[in-house]
Amino acid sequence: MRQSILEEELRRGVRESGARWGTALAVNPKTGAILAMANAPTYDANHPGRYRSSERRNRAVTDQLEPGSTFKLVTAIAALEEGVISMTDSVETGEGWARVAGRTIHDTHAHGTLSLGGVITKSSNIGAAKTAARMKPLAFYRRASTLGFGHPTGVDLPGEVSGALKKPDRWSSTTQTALGYGYEVAVTPLQLLTVYCALANGGRLVEPHVVAAQTAPNGDITWRAPDSSRRVFSEETARKLLPAFKRVVSEKGTASRAQVEGLRIAGKTGTARKVKNGRYAPGAYRASFVGFFPADDPEVALLVVMDEPEGAYYGGAVAAPVFQRIARRWTGLFPGVADRFTASETASRAVTAQTPERSTPLAPGRTVALSAKAGRSGRRTMPDVTGLGARRAVFWLRELDVRPTLDGSGEIARQQPAPGEPLPDEATLRAR
Numbered sequence: 001m002r003q004s005i006l007e008e009e010l011r012r013g014v015r016e017s018g019a020r021w022g023t024a025l026a027v028n029p030k031t032g033a034i035l036a037m038a039n040a041p042t043y044d045a046n047h048p049g050r051y052r053s054s055e056r057r058n059r060a061v062t063d064q065l066e067p068g069s070t071f072k073l074v075t076a077i078a079a080l081e082e083g084v085i086s087m088t089d090s091v092e093t094g095e096g097w098a099r100v101a102g103r104t105i106h107d108t109h110a111h112g113t114l115s116l117g118g119v120i121t122k123s124s125n126i127g128a129a130k131t132a133a134r135m136k137p138l139a140f141y142r143r144a145s146t147l148g149f150g151h152p153t154g155v156d157l158p159g160e161v162s163g164a165l166k167k168p169d170r171w172s173s174t175t176q177t178a179l180g181y182g183y184e185v186a187v188t189p190l191q192l193l194t195v196y197c198a199l200a201n202g203g204r205l206v207e208p209h210v211v212a213a214q215t216a217p218n219g220d221i222t223w224r225a226p227d228s229s230r231r232v233f234s235e236e237t238a239r240k241l242l243p244a245f246k247r248v249v250s251e252k253g254t255a256s257r258a259q260v261e262g263l264r265i266a267g268k269t270g271t272a273r274k275v276k277n278g279r280y281a282p283g284a285y286r287a288s289f290v291g292f293f294p295a296d297d298p299e300v301a302l303l304v305v306m307d308e309p310e311g312a313y314y315g316g317a318v319a320a321p322v323f324q325r326i327a328r329r330w331t332g333l334f335p336g337v338a339d340r341f342t343a344s345e346t347a348s349r350a351v352t353a354q355t356p357e358r359s360t361p362l363a364p365g366r367t368v369a370l371s372a373k374a375g376r377s378g379r380r381t382m383p384d385v386t387g388l389g390a391r392r393a394v395f396w397l398r399e400l401d402v403r404p405t406l407d408g409s410g411e412i413a414r415q416q417p418a419p420g421e422p423l424p425d426e427a428t429l430r431a432r
Contacts, residue, residue: 013322018310029197032206064186068272071182078143132180258320267291269315289319384419
């Protein structure tokens with residue numbers, strides 16, 4: 001269920017934004033367990049030769065990219081751990097541009113004087129560059145390396161690359177300030193997500209994994225994934241940073257479109273220029289949003305990356321809405337998340353969250369809504385599956401814990417119970 005939702009919303013996001021491709025992945029920030037992972041476009045594993053190599057890559061572990069503003073978490077962690085700044089210290093960002101280390105740096109707006117928390121919430125490149133410049137180069141490098149950059153995560157998936165983090169003796173005069181806001185460093189999406197997992201869990205870097213355990217035919221566990229987490233920054237640093245990343249996902253932050261009513265989310269947007277043929281290409285960007293929820297005791301850390309979206313290209317406009325739709329649909333799938341919705345949430349919404357509304361394409365210009373909404377009595381109701389392919393209709397009903405009996409093949413022509421009736425234990429579908 002989680003995987004299918006992630007795939008659906010990622011495909012929708014790529015289609016609506018006109019992006020070349022997208023990748024999304026989710027991890028349990030406490031254990032490192034990979035909850036879901038998707039790429040769009042993707043391929044049919046039964047016929048891989050029919051697809052281009054770019055469509056067969058698992059971009060979450062094989063692609064290296066400059067992260068942009070999502071890397072500001074690394075800058076903030078390093079600066080706090082090195083003791084060169086506090087969350088309330090002032091950083092002058094001027095009128096939206098500044099010369100720092102011989103380079104002109106721009107913000108999207110003029111922010112004037114900001115605290116370090118404000119630098120994060122407003123995503124000030126100038127503020128991040130000036131914060132990075134306060135550190136000794138070797139200290140900044142060691143903090144970033146300790147957080148996992150330049151090293152593989154050790155995930156049990158093929159094709160993982162290490163990313164690229166230059167040593168200080170190879171830095172130019174602008175490298176340190178560029179690192180401050182996520183340039184001159186190459187990371188994989190999975191590497192980046194593990195650092196946000198560390199913020200979520202209080203400072204521990206977890207090793208992501210797909211396989212949690214292996215069992216023998218008799219059910220005995222023969223191998224279990226070891227707890228390989230290690231502390232990479234203090235709980236106090238995590239506690240200080242968390243409010244700023246919560247404010248990012250607010251009306252005053254850059255990720256207001258990632259908000260889910262009643263669910264506290266913390267995270268960060270990223271918008272990074274792309275290099276083509278050795279130069280930053282005009283109009284070519286990657287948009288991203290990475291966050292976790294519930295913010296105060298996270299169960300899920302989730303990253304969305306969109307490559308070269310058309311029109312709007314900021315992470316808050318392109319990637320954050322995809323995150324929001326996934327988070328909203330996932331809430332009922334994690335009891336620990338659903339239990340912590342705020343008191344303002346109604347019983348009807350809680351039921352709907354367990355079996356969220358979907359819009360499934362049937363033909364150009366035609367869709368069918370799939371949901372099990374709560375009626376006036378509070379009971380869930382039977383969705384309308386007519387017009388769906390038989391296999392897809394059976395799949396969705398099983399996800400709703402309904403046992404379907406299918407007569408025929410092709411598209412569903414009739415169903416019993418009818419749409420809107422109380423959700424049954426069993427249903428009969430007739431296809432043509």
